[in-house]
Amino acid sequence: MDFEFTEEELAFREEVENFARSEMPREIEEKAYLWPGGYGTLPIFEKEFEEFCRNFFLKLGKKGWLSLGWPEKYGGVNSIVKQAIVDDVLSYHRAPCAHAATSIVAPTLMRFGSDEMNNIWMPGIINGTTSFWLGYSEPDVGSDLGSVKTTAVKDGSEYVVNGQKIWSSGAHVTDYCWLLAKTDDSSKHKGMSLFIVDNNTPGVTIKPITNIAGIDSFNEVFFDDVRVPEKNLVGEKNNGFYYVMSALEHERIVIGFGTFRRILDELTQYVKEKKKAVGNTREYEEARNIIALMAIEVEVLKSFFWRTVWMMDNGHKANIEASALKLFCSELGVSLSNSAVDILGLYGQIDKGTKWTQFGGRAGIGYLDSISGPIGAGASEIQRVLIATRGLGLPRG
Ligand SMILES: Cc1cc2nc3c(=O)[nH]c(=O)nc-3n(C[C@H](O)[C@H](O)[C@H](O)COP(=O)(O)OP(=O)(O)OC[C@H]3O[C@@H](n4cnc5c(N)ncnc54)[C@H](O)[C@@H]3O)c2cc1C
Secondary structure: OOOOOOHHHHHHHHHHHHHHHHOOOHHHHHHHOOOOOOOOOOEEEEEEEHHHHHHHHHHHHHEEEEEEOOOOHOOOOOOHHHHHHHHHHHHHHHOOOOHHHHHHHHHHHHHOOOOHHHHHHHHHHHHOOOEEEEEEEEEEEOHHHHHHHOOEEOOOOEEEEEHHHHHHHHHHHHEEEEEEEOOOOOOHHHHHEEEEEEEEOOOOOEEEEEOOOOOOOOOEEEEEEEEEEHHEEOOOOEEEEHHHHHHHHHHHHHHHHHHHHHHHHHHHHHHHHHHHHHHOOOOHHHHHHHHHHHHHHHHHHHHHHEEEEEEEEHHOOOHHHHHHHHHHHHHHHHHHHHHHHHHHHHHHOOOOOOOOOOOOHHHHHHHHHHHOOOOEEEEEEEHHHHHHHHOOOOOOO
16 A cells, blocks of 8 residues: 655645745744634634735635646646645645635536536636635524525526525635525425625625634624525526535545644644653653644544545545544544643643743634534534445434
8 A cells, every 4th residue: 555645746745835934924824823623713714814815815826726626627737635735734834725715616616507607706716816605504504404594586687685694704704605595495405506695795794703712703694685696596596405515525625634733743842842841740741641642643634634635536435534534633623622721731721922821822722713623514413424324324213
């Protein structure tokens, strides 16, 4: 078995490393939290980093690094491995690398969108100018997306949208909504459609919500008689639920593997320094043993991540692996945050910017943020159901 990258992939990795070192400002790398497996500390969802992220995506687009995994027709080189290398290296530097436009919208458009629609939307996604947020969840609708209540009613050459979305990550810092709405009341899953809605359309109101880590990462969004051109309907009417399900596989593979490596490296360094400060004490030995366990967990994730990438790159179906990967890494994010707080002791509970702050206040923020991982993009319970039923063939019960 060969677990090595090719010479070309290694050279590419080096190129991405050099780019990250020169283009990612040190102060933003230090300031951004980006806890592994969490959703609430991604710099792309923070107003403070909006302008920087927009410019950074333009640079990635110019290099062709937003579309590497796609066919040439869409600016790519058909290499999911190279796309994953970009995700791994940039996320290590806490740099922006993937967002809804590249991980959800584009794969769906390429598969189900008309040529006309792709000609309109794909160029902006490929060059990094167009950004999206995902309008799926509603106040009473999360796991059971079939129960979406927001409606889109045909009126001449437009659809009129009414309803409310919630937990909409990044709606306040992006341009367009990837909206799931009800278009046929007589059917549940076969009565929903996907639309692209400009955030600036009259009747769209976006209100940020502050998350548990103190960051405005998500929003509630209201749609009051919002008129959407018919040409913004994605694929066929009433097929939206199936498009959303097929795209989740892509979202679940974007894990920011570099963030896991980074926390392990930083905590290892922290423990080395602790040894110098406290000597060969019980405190040091406990911290050292926690780091050993973390190293094993990150190594397991590494093998699993690259194997899943390899499967997708070689045309194998990997939807169960993508679910298992999402489950494993979001729960690993929780376990790493527990470990970080254990290693730091009471200092793990102190925010950034105080005289007692250690580890940049990351442990405490990570502890709070990591609970979002096993919920967002399909909760752990749902992943377990998928793995057990679709993967292992167990009855749904
Ligand atoms: C940080 C963060 C960012 C998010 N960003 C977005 C976003 O950008 N866009 C968006 O549309 N949504 C977003 N969400 C919402 C997310 O998709 C939902 O929270 C998620 O799908 C779960 O839905 P829910 O919260 O309504 O919980 P519910 O669906 O009400 O579930 C509650 C609990 O019951 C369990 N459960 C539900 N059904 C079953 C079942 N059939 N079998 C076993 N257990 C079950 C769940 O796993 C969960 O533990 C985000 C969530 C978070 C935490």
